[in-house]
Amino acid sequence: MRRSQNIPRKFPLRRAFTFLEEGPVVLLSTFYQGKNNLMTASCTMSMDFSPLAGVMLGPWDCSYRALIQTRECVLAIPGADLLEKTVAIGNCSGDEVDKFAKFRLTPYPASQAQAPLVGEALKNLECRLVRKINVGGGELFVLQGIAAWHNPARRAPRALHAKGDGTVLIDGRHLNLRRKMTRWQDCI
């Protein structure tokens, strides 16, 4: 990959609801007590067009404390080229490892959050924590998107989708059905 592809560019926040609705695996980036950290998360959802996002975490996650204390994070969406790193990031703890350094990922300055963007990700969404809800076996973090980034130099970006059982799907065909979605024309 050329280095120029790792410089995130601003993306219109009002279109950033498109980042999470397809259900991609995300890298959740935080900055806490002087250290950047990353975790892999795949239980996420798009909650509205503003954009609002939901992410399930648990107190066993190092990033859980960082997110509660700093009330901000970046949701970075890795492409298929980061598949191995995305899995490996989920296998170690930020308590023991500097994950940006270990996995040679570029912490790129965000515009509003202290947490860094992931330079190599397809997209990055800076978020503020607005609410935490105990639900089921974990906790739902409701995140308000406050700034969005993409890497326009990337051709045919393909996101990852985890099934939760150790298997992963990669985006395949991409179809434009806008004209057929007659009911939501004011949103799309």
Added chain:
Amino acid sequence: MRRSQNIPRKFPLRRAFTFLEEGPVVLLSTFYQGKNNLMTASCTMSMDFSPLAGVMLGPWDCSYRALIQTRECVLAIPGADLLEKTVAIGNCSGDEVDKFAKFRLTPYPASQAQAPLVGEALKNLECRLVRKINVGGGELFVLQGIAAWHNPARRAPRALHAKGDGTVLIDGRHLNLRRKMTRWQDCI
């Protein structure tokens, strides 16, 4: 498609957390006031392994009332073969149309819910509503999976993923990384 492929078979509920984590478009099936109904939903998430699922709905959805009143539904996961129907189901209202009849989908009896399975879907998850939470521009319905079904006759099933802007992705390559996910071996 052969007719035998449209007969759902029971699937182990403890493995049904794999249905939603990849972020597929779902058809939400309800039975209310003597009528079956379907809606297309893509703001969903897997919330835990039990399995617990989250779905965003709003009072503008006909199925919203059905789900609140009956406190149950089926989340059916359509394959790429149902792409056109899945979009069309999202364009009309159950107040005016019998969607199972209009789109020639088979309402198959569920085991615990009154809402029917969708015979042609890849997978079906019967659910009970456990909680409804106002969040952002909609409402989050927290659903407890109570019985799961799949269609084992289907080869290479591919789910759909909506980006929210009228474009849709179809599952591409499927990779097995179980051995690399060292941290979650007890779950997967």
